[in-house]
Amino acid sequence: MDGVDRGRQRRSGRSKVGAWREFFRPTRRETVAALGAGLVGLPGCLSGPSFPDADVVAGADGENTFEPAALTVAVGNSVTWGFASAGHNVCCRPEDSDDAGLPADAAAFASYGPDESPEGSLVPRGGTYEYTFEVPGTYDYVCVPHESLGMTGTVTVE
Numbered sequence: 001m002d003g004v005d006r007g008r009q010r011r012s013g014r015s016k017v018g019a020w021r022e023f024f025r026p027t028r029r030e031t032v033a034a035l036g037a038g039l040v041g042l043p044g045c046l047s048g049p050s051f052p053d054a055d056v057v058a059g060a061d062g063e064n065t066f067e068p069a070a071l072t073v074a075v076g077n078s079v080t081w082g083f084a085s086a087g088h089n090v091c092c093r094p095e096d097s098d099d100a101g102l103p104a105d106a107a108a109f110a111s112y113g114p115d116e117s118p119e120g121s122l123v124p125r126g127g128t129y130e131y132t133f134e135v136p137g138t139y140d141y142v143c144v145p146h147e148s149l150g151m152t153g154t155v156t157v158e
């Protein structure tokens with residue numbers, strides 16, 4: 001129960017993602033309304049899709065980054081990645097990337113299926129990917145197309 005409390009505190013203290021959101025600064029209701037009105041496609045809108053419920057934003061401002069790159073969550077917590085630009089994925093499968101790693105007793109995961117191409121299976125702009133961490137430890141994941149450019153991240157599960 002102590003772990004749940006600490007997890008909540010960490011989830012509410014997502015400062016880097018929070019700072020990114022402040023640029024757009026929508027309320028949840030405004031975001032839903034804006035998405036419904038097709039804001040994503042409006043010319044001149046440079047902030048891209050907003051992800052009120054995302055823990056990690058991939059490709060913000062067209063950069064090859066995960067923000068925040070390091071995140072700590074409690075066992076049983078879900079992490080949601082929001083994809084602010086096209087061309088990215090999430091891979092925590094050592095068979096697909098030398099930079100991917102996870103606890104020995106944890107299952108590998110990726111935003112694409114086991115039979116899909118790691119390089120070619122990408123989450124669309126505005127899409128999300130969610131994974132629930134049931135095994136404690138350190139998870140090093142990558143965006144396969146951009147791992148050589150440093151698009152990597154870590155989730156620590158306590």
Ligand SMILES: [Cu+2]
Nearest residue numbers: 088143146151
């Ligand atoms: Cu990428």
